[in-house]
Structure formats: structure tokens, C-alpha cells
Amino acid sequence: MISAAQVSSQLFTFIVAGHDTTAHTLSFLLYEVCAAPHLQDELAAEAAAALPERLDFPTRETLRSVPLLGRTFKEALRKHPVAATGTLRALSSALRLPSGERLPAGARVNVPNFAIHRNPGHWPDPEKFDPDRFTPEGSEGRHKQAFQAFSSGPRGCIGQGLATVEGLSVLAAIFRRFELRLVDGPGGEPYPDGAAIPEPADHNMITRKPAHGVWFKVTARIL
Amino acid sequence: MCRWPSGTFVRPPTFNPTHRDAVTAGYGFMEPIVTNAFLSTAWTSDNSWSAVAIAAAVLFVSAAWMVFKRVSDDGSPSNTLPGPRYFQSLVPMMSAMLRGQLHRYHVRVVREYGENVGLRFPAPWSHMVLLTDPAAIQEVIVGANPPKAPEIAIGLDWAAEGVGGLLTAEWEDWLVQRRLVRPAMSEALVGSWPAIVEEQSVPLMAHLETAAADDSVVEMDALLMDVFLGIISRITLGRRLDDNVARELLTDIGDILDEAMGRIFLPAVVADTLMVATPTGRGRRDARTRVMAKMKDSIGQRREARAAAAAEAAGVRIKGDDGAGSGGAIGEIFSTCCWTPRRRG
Numbered sequence: 001m002i003s004a005a006q007v008s009s010q011l012f013t014f015i016v017a018g019h020d021t022t023a024h025t026l027s028f029l030l031y032e033v034c035a036a037p038h039l040q041d042e043l044a045a046e047a048a049a050a051l052p053e054r055l056d057f058p059t060r061e062t063l064r065s066v067p068l069l070g071r072t073f074k075e076a077l078r079k080h081p082v083a084a085t086g087t088l089r090a091l092s093s094a095l096r097l098p099s100g101e102r103l104p105a106g107a108r109v110n111v112p113n114f115a116i117h118r119n120p121g122h123w124p125d126p127e128k129f130d131p132d133r134f135t136p137e138g139s140e141g142r143h144k145q146a147f148q149a150f151s152s153g154p155r156g157c158i159g160q161g162l163a164t165v166e167g168l169s170v171l172a173a174i175f176r177r178f179e180l181r182l183v184d185g186p187g188g189e190p191y192p193d194g195a196a197i198p199e200p201a202d203h204n205m206i207t208r209k210p211a212h213g214v215w216f217k218v219t220a221r222i223l
Numbered sequence: 224m225c226r227w228p229s230g231t232f233v234r235p236p237t238f239n240p241t242h243r244d245a246v247t248a249g250y251g252f253m254e255p256i257v258t259n260a261f262l263s264t265a266w267t268s269d270n271s272w273s274a275v276a277i278a279a280a281v282l283f284v285s286a287a288w289m290v291f292k293r294v295s296d297d298g299s300p301s302n303t304l305p306g307p308r309y310f311q312s313l314v315p316m317m318s319a320m321l322r323g324q325l326h327r328y329h330v331r332v333v334r335e336y337g338e339n340v341g342l343r344f345p346a347p348w349s350h351m352v353l354l355t356d357p358a359a360i361q362e363v364i365v366g367a368n369p370p371k372a373p374e375i376a377i378g379l380d381w382a383a384e385g386v387g388g389l390l391t392a393e394w395e396d397w398l399v400q401r402r403l404v405r406p407a408m409s410e411a412l413v414g415s416w417p418a419i420v421e422e423q424s425v426p427l428m429a430h431l432e433t434a435a436a437d438d439s440v441v442e443m444d445a446l447l448m449d450v451f452l453g454i455i456s457r458i459t460l461g462r463r464l465d466d467n468v469a470r471e472l473l474t475d476i477g478d479i480l481d482e483a484m485g486r487i488f489l490p491a492v493v494a495d496t497l498m499v500a501t502p503t504g505r506g507r508r509d510a511r512t513r514v515m516a517k518m519k520d521s522i523g524q525r526r527e528a529r530a531a532a533a534a535e536a537a538g539v540r541i542k543g544d545d546g547a548g549s550g551g552a553i554g555e556i557f558s559t560c561c562w563t564p565r566r567r568g
Contacts, residue, residue: 015455018454018458019451019452023448023450027443027447030443057420058417060414060417084326089363095359097359097362098356099359107350109351110329110353111353111364112333114327115329115330116355119338143361144361145358146357152364155397156364158404159408161408162454165413165420166420166451169420169424170427170447174431177428183440187440202323203323204326213443213445214443215442217438217439217440217441218435219435220436
């Protein structure tokens with residue numbers, strides 16, 4: 001039997017955590033892809049190979065044939081984790097850290113995702129957006145827990161599967177149908193080719209998001 | 224003039240060398256400072272408030288020393304890890320938090336102090352350990368430490384309780400909540416998601432086609448939030464929320480979160496700090512429990528009302544409020560929508 005309070009809590013957290021997180025991740029991803037035009041071309045080519053007709057929409061099977069998009073999605077989660085301040089825990093039993101210090105039971109621990117993902121010890125040149133970090137070769141020697149976008153363990157993100165399916169589907173459809181060019185605001189013009197494009201200002205309260213949105217001009221792809 | 228404990232007004236003694244010597248004898252090397260600060264002005268006048276001022280100063284220093292000793296000796300793990308201490312950690316962290324840049328503060332302290340950092344706040348028992356060493360993280364979130372988190376962090380556990388759901392800190396409650404939602408997120412339903420995603424992406428694609436034809440500018444973050452709100456409401460409520468209802472719902476959720484922050488988080492920080500003086504952990508915990516229960520009732524009622532209104536506006540059939548065995552009206556949302564696909568599957 002479930003109580004009304006339990007169900008309303010679920011609805012509340014589902015809606016709060018279930019929509020803006022994926023949206024912000026994709027916004028940061030689109031910024032990164034447009035700041036590196038060759039990457040957008042590669043993603044468009046991959047999407048065109050997976051979706052023969054322009055108005056085709058990805059299925060589960062299609063999503064298996066867009067590996068570059070999958071790596072790009074992971075790299076966006078790495079460089080721009082929306083749960084940027086990370087996971088909070090209280091230790092239920094004492095723990096000895098690999099460095100030798102002992103944390104007693106009850107110690108409050110924060111696993112700060114953004115700081116881990118920008119740690120050059122685990123992610124060389126962490127400010128660079130590089131989907132190839134997630135190729136088998138690029139992942140070699142990296143500890144699994146260096147990637148904390150969805151946390152892990154029993155309290156890991158329950159929506160991880162849904163976020164991946166919906167994120168990849170929408171992205172594949174966008175890259176198949178449109179070419180995007182970054183502009184600097186509502187009335188702006190696209191940045192010229194080769195221009196250094198500033199990263200969008202961010203704001204992090206519950207989730208980390210682009211503070212003033214991410215603005216584009218779009219062109220329909222003909223083929 | 225001053226009021227002495229007897230309640231009568233008396234004229235304080237005028238300067239008396241013998242009296243002064245007795246007072247200053249206890250100060251030792253502090254004598255010139257104390258003399259300049261208090262005695263040379265007040266003690267020699269008709270007003271002897273200096274005695275009260277000195278007593279207050281001594282009391283203040285003693286109290287500060289006692290608090291400092293408790294902070295230093297409370298066995299906090301952050302005392303053994305490198306990291307900023309007391310106000311050096313609190314002030315920059317609060318400043319970063321208020322500016323929405325807490326994540327960049329984390330990056331800064333990790334670069335400065337190392338992979339595992341102890342943040343020490345200026346109150347007993349208030350600390351935070353930042354772990355960025357993957358091997359240590361493995362131990363905390365996957366390894367031998369089960370994810371029981373009765374007290375997450377100063378203030379934050381209160382805010383989490385205000386929101387509830389999977390954000391709850393209490394292990395038993397969390398377990399129930401996780402079991403409730405697991406079917407909705409199960410592999411059995413993954414096959415139905417792409418169709419929902421395609422259906423909810425139609426307005427976005429149409430908007431982009433129009434923008435391409437008009438050569439107009441689009442703000443993608445807002446457009447994407449509409450898409451994913453549609454998807455999540457289809458999955459949890461069974462149908463897409465009307466745009467106006469969705470906007471109203473999100474506004475209200477924002478209000479509730481603000482309320483949770485204002486009515487739970489900030490008072491919790493203050494209460495935690497004040498309750499430092501509570502002599503036993505038991506008393507402190509009981510006080511927290513009582514205050515938290517009041518907060519949860521208030522926030523919970525608003526949240527339930529809002530969720531019920533959203534479900535009704537979305538056209539979800541809602542039974543009467545008696546709802547015996549089903550969790551009431553809101554329970555019906557889940558029993559008729561969220562759980563249905565799995566039963567069919």
C-alpha cells in the first residue's frame with residue numbers, strides 16, 4: 001500500500017528531476033558541437049546513415065548505430081554535469097581512505113561531480129570537449145568512478161536509461177534534419193567561422209543550467 | 224550610574240589605586256591594553272561600566288574558546304584532512320552558493336588541497352568531506368558502506384525531506400520510494416519510450432522548421448525543456464500536460480522549492496547552529512525531528528494539492544478522496560497511469 005504523500009513526492013521529483021536535467025545537458029551539448037563545426041558535420045553524416053529519410057525518427061535499433069553521438073552525449077555529461085554539486089552521503093560505518101585517513105561513521109561526504117569531471121588527473125585537458133575520451137582506447141586505465149554523471153551503486157540515477165534514450169533520439173533527429181549555428185543572443189547573428197565562441201554562462205542551484213539560454217539559427221538539411 | 228544586583232542605584236566608586244591594582248593584577252601582559260581600552264577612560268570617571276565591559280569580554284572570550292575546543296575535539300573527519308577551516312571555508316562557500324557557482328568552488332578547493340578535502344565550518348559537528356578520489360568514491364557509494372544517510376549535511380537533509388520522493392535521506396523511506404518507481408523505469412518499458420519521445424518531439428521539430436524558413440533565432444534550452452516535460456508527464460501521468468497547465472505546474476514547483484529553501488534550508492542552518500549548545504546528541508536529534516515534521520506537513524500538503532490539480536487538469540481519472548488502500552487521489556494517478564503499461568506488458 002502506498003500513501004498519498006509517497007506518491008505525490010514521486011510525482012514531484014519525477015517532474016522536477018526528469019525534464020530540465022536532460023534539457024540542460026542537450027543545450028550544453030549543442031553549444032559544444034556548434035563550437036566545433038567538424039563535429040557537427042560528422043554527427044550529421046552518422047545520423048543520415050542511420051536515418052535514410054530526413055523525417056525518420058530514431059528507434060531503439062537506430063540508436064545502436066550512432067556510436068559517435070553516444071560518445072558525444074557522454075562527453076557532454078562529463079564536461080557539463082547537471083547535478084554539478086554531486087552526491088551527498090553520511091557514512092554508515094567507518095571508512096579508511098586509500099590515502100590512509102580514517103573517516104568515522106556518520107561523516108558527511110560529498111562527491112562533487114563537476115570537480116571530478118574537471119580533474120586533469122582523470123581527464124587530461126579537462127576543458128576540452130573530446131568525445132573520443134569514451135572510445136575503448138580513450139577509456140583505458142580510467143577508473144569507472146571517475147565518471148559520475150548518473151552516480152552509481154544502489155542510489156544511482158534511476159532515470160539514466162530514459163535520459164539516454166530520449167536524449168539520443170532527439171539529438172539524432174535534430175542533427176539529421178538541421179544544421180545549427182550559435183548566435184550570441186536573441187537578436188544576434190551567427191559567429192563567424194573560426195571565431196572563439198565563449199562558453200555560455202552557467203548557474204547552479206539545484207541543477208546546473210545555461211544562465212541565459214543557448215541561442216541558435218537553424219538551417220534545414222536538404223538531403 | 225549603574226544598576227547593581229540589589230536593584231538600587233548607587234554611585235560607583237571613584238578612582239581607587241588599590242582597587243585598580245587588584246583588578247589589573249590578573250591581566251599580566253594585557254594590563255596596558257586593558258587599561259587603555261577600559262580603565263583609563265571609564266574607571267577614572269563617575270561611570271564604572273568598564274567593570275561590566277571587562278566581564279562581558281572575558282565571558283565572550285571564554286565562550287569562544289570553549290566552542291573552539293569543541294570544534295577542534297569533536298572527532299570530525301575534516302580535522303584530519305587538508306582543507307580550508309572555519310570562516311575560510313564557510314564564507315567563500317556560501318558566497319559561491321549564492322552566486323550559483325558552488326561547483327566551481329569545489330574545483331578550486333580540490334585543486335588547492337588535493338583529491339580528498341575536509342571542509343570545516345565554524346560550529347561543532349559541522350563539516351563536509353569532498354571526495355574526488357575514484358577509489359574512495361567506490362567505497363562510499365558502491366562498496367561496503369550501504370547508502371544509509373540519516374543526516375546528509377548541515378541543512379541539506381532538511382531540504383531533501385521537504386521535497387521527498389527519491390530525494391529523501393531516510394534509508395527505509397527511500398527503499399519504499401525506490402521500489403515504487405522501479406517498475407515505471409524498468410527495462411520492460413524501454414521499448415515504449417521511443418514512440419513517446421517521437422510524439423513529444425513533434426512541436427520542437429515544427430518550431431525548428433519554421434525558424435529555418437524564417438531565418439529566426441531560437442532558444443534551445445526552453446524548447447528542449449518543453450519536450451522533456453512532455454515526455455516525463457506522459458510517462459508519469461499517462462498524457463501530456465496542456466501548455467498552460469504545465470507552465471502553472473512548473474511555476475508552482477518553483478514556488479515550492481523556494482519555500483523549501485526559505486522555510487527549511489535556511490532555518491535548518493540556523494537551527495543546526497543554535498542547537499550546537501544542546502548538551503546531548505539525543506536532544507538535538509529530537510529537536511530536529513520535531514521541527515522537520517512541521518516543515519514536511521506544510522510543504523507536503525501544498526505538493527499533494529498541486530499534484531492532484533495537475534493530474535486532474537491532464538484528464539487523469541481520479542477517484543474519491545477516501546482512496547482506501549490506494550494512497551488516495553494521488554495514488555490513483557500512479558495506479559491508473561504509471562503502473563498500467565507494465566501490467567499490460
